[in-house]
Amino acid sequence: MNSREITTQISKAADFLNLKKWDYGASFSNDYSVQVDKGDAKQLKASQKQILTLRVWNESNLVGITTTSDISESGIKKALNQANIASDFGNKNERTEFSPLAKDDIEVKDAKKRNPVGIKKLLTLLREAEVKLLKSHESIKSVPYNGLSESFYERVYANSDGAFRSYTKSQAALYLYARAEEKNKKPRSSGSVKLGYGVEDIDIESCIKDACNKTISHLNYSSIKTDKYLICFSPESFLTIINAFSSMFNARSILDGVSLSNKNSIGEKLSTVALNIYDDGLHEKNISSSPFDGEGTPTKRLCLINKGRIENFIHSESTARIFKTIPTGHAGLGSKVSVSPDWIVVEKSEENSNLKTSLDHSTYEGEFVYIEELNAIHAGVRASQGSFSLPFDGWHYKNGKKISIESATVAGDIKYLLKNIVNIESSQEVTTSGISPHIWVDELSITGDA
Amino acid sequence: MLSSQIKSNEIVFGSCNKDLLEEIIFYGMGLGADFVEIFIENTDNSSVLAEEDFITSVSPSFGKGAGIRIFKDKKDGFVSTNDLTKHGLMRSVSQAVEMLDITDNKKREVFNGLDKFRDYSLSKKKWINEVPSIHEISEKLLLSTKSLKKNNKIITRKGSYSRNLQEVIIASSDGTYASDIRLHQTVGLNVIASDAQYRSSGSRRFGSSGMPKEFRIWDHEQAANDVFESSMNMLYADYVDAGQMPVVLANKFGGVIFHEACGHLLETTQIERGTTPFENKLNEKIAHKSVTAIDEGISEGSFGSLSVDDEGMEPEKSVLIKDGILKKFISDRAGELRTGHKRTGSGRRQNYSFAAASRMRNTYIAQGEHSKEDLINSISDGLYCKSMGGGSVGATGQFNFAVEEGYLIKNGKLTSPVKGATLIGEAKEVMPKISMCGNDLELAPGFCGSISGSVNVTVGQPHIKVDSITVGGR
Numbered sequence: 001m002n003s004r005e006i007t008t009q010i011s012k013a014a015d016f017l018n019l020k021k022w023d024y025g026a027s028f029s030n031d032y033s034v035q036v037d038k039g040d041a042k043q044l045k046a047s048q049k050q051i052l053t054l055r056v057w058n059e060s061n062l063v064g065i066t067t068t069s070d071i072s073e074s075g076i077k078k079a080l081n082q083a084n085i086a087s088d089f090g091n092k093n094e095r096t097e098f099s100p101l102a103k104d105d106i107e108v109k110d111a112k113k114r115n116p117v118g119i120k121k122l123l124t125l126l127r128e129a130e131v132k133l134l135k136s137h138e139s140i141k142s143v144p145y146n147g148l149s150e151s152f153y154e155r156v157y158a159n160s161d162g163a164f165r166s167y168t169k170s171q172a173a174l175y176l177y178a179r180a181e182e183k184n185k186k187p188r189s190s191g192s193v194k195l196g197y198g199v200e201d202i203d204i205e206s207c208i209k210d211a212c213n214k215t216i217s218h219l220n221y222s223s224i225k226t227d228k229y230l231i232c233f234s235p236e237s238f239l240t241i242i243n244a245f246s247s248m249f250n251a252r253s254i255l256d257g258v259s260l261s262n263k264n265s266i267g268e269k270l271s272t273v274a275l276n277i278y279d280d281g282l283h284e285k286n287i288s289s290s291p292f293d294g295e296g297t298p299t300k301r302l303c304l305i306n307k308g309r310i311e312n313f314i315h316s317e318s319t320a321r322i323f324k325t326i327p328t329g330h331a332g333l334g335s336k337v338s339v340s341p342d343w344i345v346v347e348k349s350e351e352n353s354n355l356k357t358s359l360d361h362s363t364y365e366g367e368f369v370y371i372e373e374l375n376a377i378h379a380g381v382r383a384s385q386g387s388f389s390l391p392f393d394g395w396h397y398k399n400g401k402k403i404s405i406e407s408a409t410v411a412g413d414i415k416y417l418l419k420n421i422v423n424i425e426s427s428q429e430v431t432t433s434g435i436s437p438h439i440w441v442d443e444l445s446i447t448g449d450a
Numbered sequence: 451m452l453s454s455q456i457k458s459n460e461i462v463f464g465s466c467n468k469d470l471l472e473e474i475i476f477y478g479m480g481l482g483a484d485f486v487e488i489f490i491e492n493t494d495n496s497s498v499l500a501e502e503d504f505i506t507s508v509s510p511s512f513g514k515g516a517g518i519r520i521f522k523d524k525k526d527g528f529v530s531t532n533d534l535t536k537h538g539l540m541r542s543v544s545q546a547v548e549m550l551d552i553t554d555n556k557k558r559e560v561f562n563g564l565d566k567f568r569d570y571s572l573s574k575k576k577w578i579n580e581v582p583s584i585h586e587i588s589e590k591l592l593l594s595t596k597s598l599k600k601n602n603k604i605i606t607r608k609g610s611y612s613r614n615l616q617e618v619i620i621a622s623s624d625g626t627y628a629s630d631i632r633l634h635q636t637v638g639l640n641v642i643a644s645d646a647q648y649r650s651s652g653s654r655r656f657g658s659s660g661m662p663k664e665f666r667i668w669d670h671e672q673a674a675n676d677v678f679e680s681s682m683n684m685l686y687a688d689y690v691d692a693g694q695m696p697v698v699l700a701n702k703f704g705g706v707i708f709h710e711a712c713g714h715l716l717e718t719t720q721i722e723r724g725t726t727p728f729e730n731k732l733n734e735k736i737a738h739k740s741v742t743a744i745d746e747g748i749s750e751g752s753f754g755s756l757s758v759d760d761e762g763m764e765p766e767k768s769v770l771i772k773d774g775i776l777k778k779f780i781s782d783r784a785g786e787l788r789t790g791h792k793r794t795g796s797g798r799r800q801n802y803s804f805a806a807a808s809r810m811r812n813t814y815i816a817q818g819e820h821s822k823e824d825l826i827n828s829i830s831d832g833l834y835c836k837s838m839g840g841g842s843v844g845a846t847g848q849f850n851f852a853v854e855e856g857y858l859i860k861n862g863k864l865t866s867p868v869k870g871a872t873l874i875g876e877a878k879e880v881m882p883k884i885s886m887c888g889n890d891l892e893l894a895p896g897f898c899g900s901i902s903g904s905v906n907v908t909v910g911q912p913h914i915k916v917d918s919i920t921v922g923g924r
Contacts, residue, residue, distance in 0.1 A: 037722070040525060044549040047530040047803055051513075069513030069532050082510045089498075089508040089584060119549040144723035145845065177845060179725065189845035226692045256501065257606035257642060336499065336507035376850045379840035380872060384606075384642050385649045389872045389922050391842075391850040407848050409872055409922040411692075447692035447874065447922035 001071060003028075003156040003166050010054065013077050014160065017084060021057035023098060023159035025294050025333040026050070026071070033149035034122045036130050038142070044119055052076070053294075053333050055096075056083040062090025065335040086335065094255075096337065099317040099327050102163040102296035107282060113152075114170045114198025122148045122199065126174075129204050133176055136212040139219055143211075145177035145191065150199055157296040157333075165292050172199045176211040180219055188221065188404070190214035190373075190393060193432055195287045214372070217395075221404040224396050224448035230368040230422075231410065231444045232361045235346075235429040235436035237371045237392065242277065242344050243433060244381040244388070245414045249279075249304045249312070251319035252339040258384040260415065261310065263323065268310050271418035274352035277305040279314060281329065281342030285430045289343070294333035299342060302328050307349045314339055344434035348424040359423040359440045367398045369446055371410060386414045389447075408448040417441050459536040461516070463492045463617050464575075470536055471621040472564055478520055478543040479561045479623055482552040485521035486543065486561075487622040487783075489760060490514075490534065491802045497612040498584060500591035508584055515802035520546040524788050530803040565625035570757040571617065574631035578615060580662035581635070587611050590670060591637075597674035598641050603685065604678070606642035611635070611665065616801075618760070626762035634659050634753065634906050636895060639673055643681040650869070652681030653854070657753045657895030659906065664751070680837060680855050683867050690856060690868035690923035696832035697873065697916050698825045698859065702894040703838050705909035708743060709813050709898070710841050711849040711877040716745075716770050716778075717796075717808040718785025719901055727847055727878045728776055736776045737881035740818055743771040745780055747795055747811035753895030754811035754907040758795075761806050765795035770813075774882075782808040800903025807902035814910030818887030825886050825915040827862040833871060833921055834859050847876050850922075872922035880919060888913035 001009060006026060014022050028050045035042040053067045054076075064087025066079040126148040133143055149172065156166040177191030192210035196202040233241070247253035248261045248270070261268070281299040282289050292298050295317050303311040315323065316331035316339050332338040348355075361370060371394040380390040389411040395402045423440035461467050471488060478486035492514045499507040516539060517530045527546035531538055582590075591609040598607040616632045636657035643650045654677050658664040699707065720726035728736055737743075747756045747765025758764055761783050768778045781789070782797035785808045797806035826834060834857045841851030853871035857864045893910035 041550070042525060042722075043805065044525070044527040044546075045529070045805070046527075046545055046549060048532065049530070049803065050532055065509055067509070067511035067513075069515060071532075078512070082512070086508045086510055086584075089505050089588060091504065091506045093504050094506070120551065142724050144725045179845065334507065335509055375844060376840075376842035379842055379850065379852050382651065382852075384651060387870055389852065389870055391844070391848070391872075391874065407874060407876075407920075409850065409874060411870060411872075411922060411924050445692065445924045447872075447920065449694075449920075 003154065006071060007158045007164060009073060009076050010080070011160070013080050014056070017080055019056045019080065019084060021160050022055060024052060024054045026052045026156045027153055029151055029153035031149060031151045032116065032119055032122060033147055034119060034126050035147050036123070036126050039127055039131065041123055044123065046119065052079065054079045054083050055333070056080060056087055058084065058087040058090070061095065062087050062092065063096045063335055064088070064090055091336065094318055096318050098159050098161055098163070099295040099297040101298060101327055102157070102159060104298055106165060106291040106298045108291060112197040113168060114200065116150060116152065117199045122150065125199065125204065129174070129176060129208055133178055133208045133211055136208065137180065137216050139180040139182050140178045140212065140215060141181050142179050143176055144179050146175060148174050148199070155290065157292060157294070159296065163296050165296055167291055170198055171287055172196045172202055174202050174204060174207050176207055178211050178215040180215045182219055185219065188215060188218040190218055195432055197287060218393065218404040221406045223406045224408050224446060226447050226449065228443045229446050231441045232368055232370045233439045233441065234370070234372050235438060236431045237374045238346060238436045238439045239344055239431055239434045240374045240377060241388065241414070242346065243341065244377050245383055246341045247383045249310065249314055249341070250339050251313040251315045251323055254313065255319060255322065260386050265310050269308055270305060270310055270415065271308045272354065272421045273308040274349050274355050274424055275305055275308050275421060276303070276347045276349045278303050278345040279341045279343065280345045283343050283345060283435070285435065286343040293329045293331045295327065295331040295337065297327040297329045297331060299329040307351050314341060346434070346436035347428060348426065348437065352424065355423045357423060360425060361438045365400055369405070370395045370397060388412060388414065405448065408446050411445045411447065417444065461490050461534040461619065467619060468564055468567065468627065471627070474539050474543060475561055475621065475623050477540055478547060479559065481547040483520040483522060483547060484559045485623050487519045487761065488539070489517045489802055490619040492617045494578065494615045495613060496584065497610065498587045498591060500588070500595045500609040502595060502607055503592060505588045505592065516542065517802040517805065518542045518546055519805050520550060521787070522550045522552050525550060526784060526805065528805040559623065561623040562625065564621055564627035568628040568758070570628060570630040574633070577631060577633050577662045581613055581633070582665050587665065590665070594639055594670040594674055597671055598639065598678055600678050603643045603645050604641050605644045608640040609637065611637045620760065620762040622762060628758050628762045630758050632659065632756065633662060635665050637665060637668060639677045641677055641681045643685045645685060648685050650681045650684040652677040655895060657906070658751050659753055659755050661751045684855055684869055687867035687869040689870040690833065690921060692921060692923040694918055694920055696829045697919055697921065698829065698832070698834045699911070699914050699916065700836045701888065701890050701912050702892040703909060704835060704914070705814050705894065705911035706838050706841060706896065707849065707851055707873065708815055708911060709810060709907070709909045710843050712881060713745065713810045713813045714843055714900065715847060715877055716780055717810070718779050718781040718789045718791050719807050721779065721789045722785065725845055731776045734776055735774050736878065737771050737774040738884045739774040740887050741771055741774050741881065741884050742769065742816040743814070744768065744816060745770055745810050745813040749812050752812045752893055752908045756811065759797045760799050761797035763793055763795040763797065765811060768794045780808045780810060782806055798902060798905045800905060804902040807900070809900060809902060809905050810898060810907050812893060812908035812910070814891065814893060815887060815912065815914060817889050817891035817912040820886050820888050822888050822890060822913045825888060825913050826859055826864060828886065828915065829859045830861055832859040834864055835873070847878065849877065850874050870923050874920040874922050880916060883917040883919070884914050885917050886915040
């Protein structure tokens with residue numbers, strides 16, 4: 001069944017069950033991926049997946065939901081039945097409705113959909129990439145984690161009120177994670193990830209070069225003394241920390257009591273006035289952009305922090321209704337609808353005169369710690385408390401020299417971090433999760449050697 | 451109920467599918483495969499969430515799918531699909547064969563048909579009728595969240611339940627033909643406490659496998675007391691000072707460190723990648739002599755137990771480390787093929803869309819002879835980690851774990867609570883420093899994410915003492 005046929009099928013089955021109000025989200029995907037091991041194919045993988053999430057409203061206007069991969073006629077009937085039963089337990093205290101924007105026009109950009117290149121081509125390209133990476137430096141002994149994949153998918157949202165949206169996309173990804181070894185030294189690993197609409201859009205040479213440079217640059221390592229340091233966050237690491245604490249801007253998290261913000265936090269000063277943060281799911285550099293969210297609300301650019309103050313929260317239909325605003329295009333689809341950011345854009349605001357512009361990661365000669373990549377986010381972040389303690393890959397700059405840090409964690413509090421930003425560099429960099437410049441923060445704790 | 455509409459030329463759960471499966475395997479072998487494996491599943495899951503004094507989410511789900519793996523020499527092609535018709539399965543076999551670019555089909559492995567059907571599901575078909583209803587679950591979860599409301603400092607109370615029922619059929623060209631039903635139930639409690647600028651949280655998870663009535667006898671009062679006390683103890687805690695110090699890790703979930711930091715390095719997938727420091731250390735000392743570590747899938751009711759693994763092998767009890775000496779690796783079919791380590795009944799996957807890989811099941815450090823007090827009394831200045839949060843291990847073996855509930859040890863006594871601690875180290879450096887094991891082994895359920903998805907596991911240990919480890923703090 002295609003998406004129109006599924007909609008018709010659901011409509012018919014809902015009529016039979018006397019269910020007047022329903023909506024659904026579905027995705028259909030074909031994925032292909034390869035991994036190699038020293039020139040040999042290791043695992044070649046293909047998958048065909050379909051998933052349907054169906055919501056129904058009962059006579060008391062309570063919502064029930066079911067998710068299934070069985071999109072046959074009988075599967076759809078069963079799903080409607082189960083959702084109907086689940087609606088008896090619908091949340092009476094927080095009603096869910098259709099998004100009022102589910103039928104609004106959506107911004108349709110060039111989908112940039114590519115055609116599959118096929119497993120054999122993927123394998124050839126990855127083999128070549130592995131060989132080049134292994135040859136790029138004598139200390140690189142293996143590329144234990146690697147993969148090249150391409151995905152083709154369709155996403156659909158429809159409801160009984162006549163809303164129907166769908167889009168198709170393609171996406172490809174290459175990751176190369178190398179391991180370098182030198183005598184009497186610990187092995188060091190690092191890597192690079194590149195995304196594209198299709199395999200032909202991926203800059204493979206750049207991925208090889210980045211993986212090599214990063215890995216080799218960590219070979220000459222040393223421990224760092226436990227202390228407080230001036231920190232420079234790479235664009236990637238700063239976006240990681242902002243995403244980890246995005247519950248500060250999340251209306252769902254606020255209502256659930258797990259956010260550092262509250263209903264009255266709009267306008268609250270969170271950081272230096274020099275900081276602006278947006279969520280911009282439709283940004284042209286966002287390979288994974290989606291024109292609508294799980295409830296069919298159009299995706300749009302939203303300012304989260306304006307000159308250091310909270311400007312907006314991200315919303316679903318129900319949280320927007322409670323906050324007396326409109327949905328922002330950040331919802332999932334569930335009996336309790338989740339809310340999450342799409343693509344974070346960090347930039348310097350117009351009011352940046354207080355910044356220490358001499359702090360530039362490529363020229364600054366004083367002592368600082370450069371955090372290239374933060375790890376173990378799920379373990380080291382306590383979003384509801386604002387604290388973090390995270391291992392990282394990075395360098396210690398001192399006396400004009402740069403040395404890789406053997407093993408260390410950075411710890412602190414997100415509000416302290418945001419208020420102690422001392423410079424926001426001018427140049428932004430595109431990463432896989434958003435766009436940000438390098439960000440400098442004063443006095444964060446680093447645990448290395450005691 | 452786990453049942454499917456009966457159609458010809460389609461896999462039907464609860465029926466004999468032998469002819470169809472044999473036809474598909476013959477087809478793959480005829481195309482030149484060395485080995486063909488078919489994994490088919492049918493799932494029936496549900497989850498319930500209680501927040502404060504209300505049920506806020508009930509989410510049932512169901513589905514079906516197949517994962518087909520073809521081996522040629524040491525490489526494998528894996529295809530997953532939701533199409534369980536003969537046509538769909540054969541198309542998947544063709545796709546896998548094509549991916550592997552099998553052109554030399556002169557050297558044929560022989561398929562002699564499927565062996566006698568091993569039906570591990572026979573006594574389990576009634577489970578679906580024995581698990582608690584959504585009504586029962588809702589009532590008990592609401593009692594749990596009510597029990598968490600012990601004072602006005604508790605600002606968020608949550609109770610969650612999930613039930614996963616998975617029916618599987620496994621068939622492969624070595625004759626393996628088996629079926630099983632797996633049932634996992636888990637319940638979690640979470641609170642956030644707040645007072646002025648102070649905040650803390652507490653959480654516990656409980657879980658079982660193959661015990662449909664377990665949730666009914668779960669002691670929600672005791673669980674709520676435990677979570678509440680933990681959050682209150684930590685509410686006004688100071689941040690720990692970073693440093694190198696001896697630590698005592700509590701039993702139960704304290705075993706997560708061994709699981710993450712050492713257990714994963716003993717999976718053959720790590721040998722295949724060349725990312726374990728223990729690759730050539732079989733029968734060598736890798737840990738303190740007080741350490742014996744086990745991985746098994748047979749403890750009744752434990753979250754990581756299974757009657758048969760996802761490759762059709764019955765799980766064994768594997769002594770990984772005996773008195774500090776490395777004795778065995780955790781291996782699956784691909785691991786045996788590529789590293790030579792015999793399979794241990796550890797081929798596991800999240801669902802049909804993942805190829806099985808060598809994964810831990812119930813993994814724990816065996817108990818020793820000391821009391822918890824012996825361990826704490828032996829430390830003049832250190833840290834007691836009563837409850838561990840999550841953690842991770844890097845590609846070169848360094849690990850990092852959050853301490854959810856910690857206390858300073860001064861002169862052999864527990865003193866003030868501390869927060870913000872993380873334990874940092876490398877398995878091969880820390881294992882020799884586990885100098886004392888307590889006599890109070892206990893297990894705890896958890897979920898482990900890795901190459902073949904998220905699988906149910908048990909971690910465990912008695913109280914253990916690590917002579918020196920880096921503690922991250924402020």
